[in-house]
Amino acid sequence: MLSERQKEILKYIVEEYIKSAKPVSSNKICNILNCSSATVRNEMVILEECHLLEKNHFASGRQPSEEGYRYYVNNLMQPKNMSGEDMLKLQTIFHNNSLDLSDTIKKSIELVSEITNYTALVLGKNAKNNRLKKVQTVPLEENKVLTMVITDKGFVEHKILSLPSSISTNELQKTVDLINRLVIGTPLDEISEKLEYSVKPIIGKYVKQHEILYNTFYDAFNEINHKNNDVHFAGKTKFLNQPEFNSVDKVKDILNKFDNISFVEKMTEEDNGVNVYIGSDSDISDDVSIVKTKYNIDGDEGTIAIIGPKRMEYDKVVGLLDYIKQNIGGQNEK
Amino acid sequence: MLSERQKEILKYIVEEYIKSAKPVSSNKICNILNCSSATVRNEMVILEECHLLEKNHFASGRQPSEEGYRYYVNNLMQPKNMSGEDMLKLQTIFHNNSLDLSDTIKKSIELVSEITNYTALVLGKNAKNNRLKKVQTVPLEENKVLTMVITDKGFVEHKILSLPSSISTNELQKTVDLINRLVIGTPLDEISEKLEYSVKPIIGKYVKQHEILYNTFYDAFNEINHKNNDVHFAGKTKFLNQPEFNSVDKVKDILNKFDNISFVEKMTEEDNGVNVYIGSDSDISDDVSIVKTKYNIDGDEGTIAIIGPKRMEYDKVVGLLDYIKQNIGGQNEK
């Protein structure tokens, strides 16, 4: 158990190190605590024995260890409120009615990345819960058909199908009508089953070349559903501004991890609330941290995450995601 | 006019420097030419007077100047044939019928970036030449309307419009019908004028709240047309592997230029064939070069470009783009 003074020292060191990226000396701290540097040093020895602080070399100042950051985030940190200006900008995006949901989310993580100066990403934008509003086809030249899938939330996905020329427009239209009649209102991720159980058995009655047509649409729906489960970044290169990423190798390493996105698994598993993954917990690099939260806007679920240096302004970032979680998910009626 | 030996020396220096990124000394060359290093040095002085070679300092070896690269590309270089394996991979992508055109192009520039180890980008997929096939609206909840613009080549762009609730579905539909009647077949980039000249004057006869409706659609078309002129990158960070980009500042600089994409203007202006923009010509940075070509697949025009260090393997890259231009644009029937 740490004494109050030890906590105060740890808090100061973490916050100072976050600001300056430089190890903090006992001298700087004693000015604030009204005690001598020797006293601070004695406390620092204890904090170091608890693995909360580290030294680079014998006579460097102290900096937080990974556990130190963790202790800070869990026990010492006070989430910081967003500035009114930033809140306004965010609200403006969320209340811009002319954007569809996925554009709104993209735009907002761009803003989040601007505000924080860290990399932001959104994961999911799961239109899976969207319900089918309409399927529509438009014949193009030759034997190609543009097929559009439209959901109740205004999500549109399209695909060009190539059908054998033996198939008439008429037959195609019948198939589309049948799908529209039977499948409308189904959530996107249940469409495959629905097709299987309610369309497949009876399509033969209405449509001649039903096998080809059924399979084509079945595949198209499947593909559209998969396409849709992806990751979107903003400010991928923001951390080039951080002094600890001054070597091209480190940068390369991290950008590669961004492309491999195996680290996102961690982000889907956790509970609600705002989660912080520090250093090695991030599964990206010991030098970065991730702060993430799930959002749920009117049924549309996903995860927003912010990736920055381990030396991240946790108070600001956690405050921001808190705000998004509480004020966007609920009250907005998108 | 350069002598044969001078050309040979220049060619060797360019190719050696491309391989090693290190200045080339007279000693290395004399082994190959069967003459003494002093002879080579004499020639190098002449090449330097022609501004084809440069030195970093008094006693460094020589490296090509920007003009040197240009001379090499225009007079000395032999475009290199692609490997059979790479050709096969490329053909596989282009003959995959289940991808639509823009996906095919995205996939293929990803492959191009893999093959070359440079950044690749595609520019255009200029639906500007596409002609309007159909405008379609789907009412969503509240007073939102999903509007889709479909072209003859299967290009789809959509946007959610917010209309005042005073406007009835009926009036909306009349507007859409009118647009469809008068504007179908117009190339996308001429739609604004067409609306102005043929729809605006008469819409009042058919539609009550014509001002709001006309303006809404006019704006939507404008936005769609702008949106549509975009750029897609693959391997944006490839040049982190190049030794000349060893400073984070240089990297940051270039990645910023990629986001600003003002440099693409250069790429739309030029003629046919494969064009090479070296160093300052690239409008990105003195340290990079761009090799680009236009493609035209079944009427769909665009530009493919490869961005790499000035020390780029021009022979390989030009060979690759040559191949794409000749074998993909023509014979393939997408």
Add this chain to the structure above:
DNA sequence: TTTTAGCATTTTAGTGTTGACATTGCTAAA
């Protein structure tokens, strides 16, 4: 006239030294 050998010259890259500075750990006194 062209080529070459030889040599002084220029510059980088690496290494070692030095002194100033920051900071710590320890000890003994307050």
Add this chain to the structure above:
DNA sequence: TTTAGCAATGTCAACACTAAAATGCTAAAA
């Protein structure tokens, strides 16, 4: 328990020195 004082440790920048790599130039050889 706190603090003053001091030796010890390590960084950092400046400087000098050396070895290596090339070059330019000159004068002799081909």
